[in-house]
Structure formats: C-alpha cells, structure tokens
Amino acid sequence: MRLLRLLVKGFTGALFLTAVALATGSITMWLATEKDKIQLPRVIGVDSTAAIELLREQGFQPKVSGKEYSEGIPKDAILSQRPASGSWVQKNSEIRLVVSRGSDAVALPSLAGLTLPAAQRVLQEHGLTVGRVARVHSSEYPKGEVIAQDPEPGGLTRRGSPIALLLSIGPLEEPAAILTPPSQNYRSLFGGEGAPMRAP
Numbered sequence: 001m002r003l004l005r006l007l008v009k010g011f012t013g014a015l016f017l018t019a020v021a022l023a024t025g026s027i028t029m030w031l032a033t034e035k036d037k038i039q040l041p042r043v044i045g046v047d048s049t050a051a052i053e054l055l056r057e058q059g060f061q062p063k064v065s066g067k068e069y070s071e072g073i074p075k076d077a078i079l080s081q082r083p084a085s086g087s088w089v090q091k092n093s094e095i096r097l098v099v100s101r102g103s104d105a106v107a108l109p110s111l112a113g114l115t116l117p118a119a120q121r122v123l124q125e126h127g128l129t130v131g132r133v134a135r136v137h138s139s140e141y142p143k144g145e146v147i148a149q150d151p152e153p154g155g156l157t158r159r160g161s162p163i164a165l166l167l168s169i170g171p172l173e174e175p176a177a178i179l180t181p182p183s184q185n186y187r188s189l190f191g192g193e194g195a196p197m198r199a200p
Contacts, residue, residue, distance in 0.1 A: 040095065042085030043078045048099045051078045059091040067099045069159070075102030108163070110153035111146045116167060119146050123163055131162030135169045143170035 038058055043051035048064065055062040073079045079100040083089055106126050111119040120130050141147050150164040151157055 036091050037088040038091060040081075040083055040085055040087045040089050043081055043097070044085070045073060046078050048076050048078055048097070051097065055095055060089070061092055061094045063094055063096055064099055065096040067101050069102065069104035070100040071103055071105075073100040073102075075100055104159040105156045106159055106161075108149070108151055108153045108155050108157055111149050111163075111165065112153075113141070114146050115144050116146070116165070119165060127159035128157070129160065129162045131164040133165045133167055135167045137170065137172040138168040139171040141168035143168055 038060075040060070041054065041058065043054060046054070052062045052064075068079055070079050077100050078097050080098045082096045083093075089095070104127075106128060108128075109122050109126060111122060114122065116130075116133070123130055136147070138147055145168050146165050147168050148166040150166075157163075
C-alpha cells in the first residue's frame, strides 16, 4: 500500500513537472514571437505617399490593393487599411491599403448646341453616360444638336449617372400651298383647258 502511494506521488509529480515545462516552453515561444511584433499605426486619412513611407520605415510591407470614391476622405489619401490600426503585427508583414479617389460628385457640363457624338464624348470625360434621348422639332437649333438636358447643367450628380438629352430634328416644314384651280378668264386665254388659242 505504501509502495502504491509512492508511485502515485511520483506519477503526479512527474505530470506536474511536465505541465510546467510545457507551459514554460509555450510562454518562451510566445515571448519570442511577440518580440518581433510592432503595433500598426493608423494611416487612414494620411496622404498615400506619406503613409507608405511611414509603414516602410516601421518595417512593414505596404501594398495598395485598390482605389475607391469617398465623400469624407480626400483624393489620394488612405481610405482603409488591413490589418486595422492598433493591431500587433509581425515585422515585414504585408499591409493592404485602399486609396481614396475623392468625391464621386460631378458638376454637370452644358451640352446645349453640341451634336450627339460630341455630347457623348463630353459626358464620358466627366464619368457620365447618355441616358434617354428624345427628339423634337426646333427652329432655333439645327438638326442633330442638343436642345436641353436633364439634370440641368451646373448641378451635381454622381459619376456613372445617365443624362437624358433632348435632340433637335430641325424646323417643322411648312405644308405646301394648296393650288387653286385656274379661273375662267385664265382658261379662256388658253382655249378652255389651258391649251393656247390658235390664231384665226
């Protein structure tokens, strides 16, 4: 019985020592790993060139993964970062950045007087598209020119929005004058049905 107790005590002590050794090893490994980690700074809202330089100086590998429009973040500033700021990250880790394209609001150009192809080019340059096109007669605008647009010029709209156009198809043609039949006197001059009278 005494021998059994000694064996149990020895086994329990061995288990305890093993557990302590494993815990110590884990803590040592964790400390070694954590020693190479750096807290990631916040670069959102910072100019992209300055943000990339800052991250490189701190031992990270910044990479621009895309660009997006934003109302709140100026053009060419950092819109988002991953991992998030404040995270503890290993040195030489890749930090993904999204850069702001700025606001996607566009001031509408005036298209009146332009031909349809010219209006399409102007809209494309502003990041807009041609929407519905209606055609009406106009004595003021030659055939093929833009008379009006919706929304009206000078306002703001989002990039990619369609702009409806009203196109001229030229002036309305006057109906031809209705011919009246020749009078009796006119007929008599031409021998009744319009043929010239013969000399007696």
